Amino acid sequence: MTLVELAERSGVPGRTIRFYVSRGLLPGPVKAGRGATYGEEHLRRLREIASLQAAGLTLGEIAGRLGGGRDGIERLEAAAWWEYRVAADVSVHVRAGISPWRLRQIRKHVADMVSGLRKQESEERS
């Protein structure tokens, strides 16, 4: 299929497909030239990328998972993270976008940890 047909079938715009090819997320066309064609493999890969994105992975991470990225990039797990300064020099990072009940639970445990930290610090001082 042509790039236009691939874009139509996958719902991914043509420019985005070219961007993915340039980033190494997607192989180039099967046949180059005026009749550049893309196959079912491209379609499958585009769907895979979409589902990994929905799971919170960035394109760099996806490139790593799909085998096209450099070492060091593919191992990143982060999506968006919130940073909480729990002590003068200690930070806690919590994944953004998690459900409110889960966030509440995590907050509670972090609070427990903070009080534990404070207790330990005061013990060290004394």
Place this chain on the structure above:
Amino acid sequence: MNDEASGFTVLDVKTGQAAPLAMEGLWLAGRVLPVGARLLVVHTFRSAEARPLEVVYAFGLPRDAALRRFRIVGDGFQVRSDLRRLGEAQAEYERGISQGHLAALMRTYRDGRVNLSVGNIRPGELVKVYLELVAGVDLSDDGLRFRFPFTLAPCYHRGARAVEIEPGAGEMELPEAEFGDLLLPRYLTDTGALHSVGFDLSVGGGGAIGAVGSPSHALRIANLGTDDVRVGLSREKDVPDRDLVLDIRMRQAATRFSGGRCRDGKARFTAVVPSTLLGKAPRTSKSVVFVLDRSGSMAGPAIEQAKKAVEACLGTLGESDRFGFVAFDDQADLFAPSLAHASIENRQLLRQFLLGIDARGGTELGQGLREAVRLAGADRVELILITDGQVAGTEDLLGQVQAAGARLHCLGIGAASQDRFLTLLARTSGGVSRFPTPRERVDTAALDLFAAIGAPVASDVQVDFGELPGGRGILKTVSSVYAGHPLVVMGETSGEARGSLRVTWNSGGSAGELRVDLQPSRDCEAETVRLLQGARLITELESGVRGEWPANPQRAEAKREDRRLIEKLEATSLEYGLASRAMALVAIVERQGDDASQVPTTRVVPLGMPQDVAFKSYFMAASGPPGAAGRMAQDFALRCAPPSHFADIRCAFLRFPRPGMPTESLNTVDDRLVDFAVRLQPDGGMPGQTDGERVVRTLILLVAFLAFGHTSRSGPFRLHVQKMVSFLKQQLPNAVPTERREPIARMLANVEAGGSCTLRKPEAALDLLGSSRAIDWPAWEAIEKGIAAPTP
């Protein structure tokens, strides 16, 4: 390209090799009028690739801006863009690319973000894109602030994916369901390897210019006459890590006009009427809620100054005034569940509360606003939002504020503040906004905004166009005018721009009326004024379009509303010849030797992190091995949290170095003035052991404020000056010795009339107030001797 020495380069993610930059430079030219700017932005692209190149440059629109058209120019060709419906433009661009032609597409997305794509640039080829656009300005009674984004700030969104891909380089992606195929730049902390930026603008057309300055860039200024100034970058080039900000002050705060007769025979005009012509704001009791953004991107001096500003604003309130305070990041914290009286006790409690407020987490602005609206209840309460506005999906927030019916005033801070969004936010709710940059003080800007918003100078404002032939307003005029913020009227007539507008309003129960004569206009400005009116209409329509149309089929009602707005946008775009979210600009250049055999390599132009934004507030690196503290904390966490939660806690409990930005006060004069302003009591006097000492301390502080240029009518501390005068007048009969009453009364009368005074060694007065020893009348005598003759 910027070729300054740098230890940093841009790497290709796939190969790890240095990636050739596709954009060499961005140059801004054009003319800034009293009501807006007509701009030409020159983008220079050069391919250093061995195969065809598709380059994508992402930028943000300034406030009230719209894209007019572009020309794509190269060796032996020059082609103008067409304005097409979005789907058609995209299809045309894809057709051009697939056939091997040089193609360019300029498309606007949510939040006024734009992608300029230029595809099939040949190896080694240089291509320039000349973009014409119009943009609004931040108007004040006696001038304007012009702002143009040279970088696009990262932003908070619940569904954003952001990661540090290598040291000092971050990538951010926004959810497709809302933002379509928008590509954001890679953000670099080291800007040395990026493209260069520069500008050369003419300013004028609105009367005699008093001063031109910039808090963001060093300027080269040439006077072309009393009414015209040419402003350029003083150095040869700069880097894209902050907005360009220009401040233009007129010699007089008089009504300013722009406009004239357009080619269709109609006249278009914009009139800017200073608030001072509509009267003075009455002193009424105030109810305010401060809404402070404490998200990670506010870290550093911004949040510290913002906290101080809140305290200093409270220093202007009396016992009968009420206040609330909400700090938000991904959750909202309230000072109190209901509005509190501005007593000295409550202010001290707030000070304690503020000590616990630091910058952290995301920017759930909607949640902060919801809490503030709830706190305000049914009362008419002024909400003051202090934020950098770096959020995505702002159209949803605008809808929320509109539905709540609250009046919101915005103080937008940052090197790349979202002033387009914050202007809309304030305007949508009938409030006003101000935008200091990181090189200016947040606290004094907040005080200035606070001084303006007590009560409107005029409410129920109506503009009658009846005396103009075929006269009508282009946009709904605001219903309330605040001190320092002028009334802006956009209109048209069927003939020449001659005649009068009749403005009526209500001020403190009495009616006011003003006739504004349209002045002889310049036809050369008429087309610009017409385009600015169109851009304003488009911006307001776009602010209502929510999702990525026609995405998200589940939201049938939202989709129907979006479709209706998109149809209106299409019609408005066509009427004014301006692009919008419904209409894009596209150009195809067919040339000899076009080769369709290769798919171009797509590259996104990287940008600099805004200079005041902490990289780590958006982008997190992969975690390294935990240190001893980390291991200790992880041990705690393992005992505290079930393992299932560990997918959601990351880099947990690693020790980070303390932030490098100084948060302590630098103890400048302004810092000291803010410190003293915070200490003013609800009755307007300084604290002291006796009534006499309170009067003496207040007198000394008053002359210090005057000596530093803050009078009862001007300067960010004007409310404090007014309050001190009021306190001293009350104390005059009892707490002031008889022989001193007359000269002090004379001085107070002069200050009330807006007068000032000069003081020898004013810092010494502040030193005296800062000492802990008791102060009595002899101390005032010493200060009094240093006062030069008061200036009216």
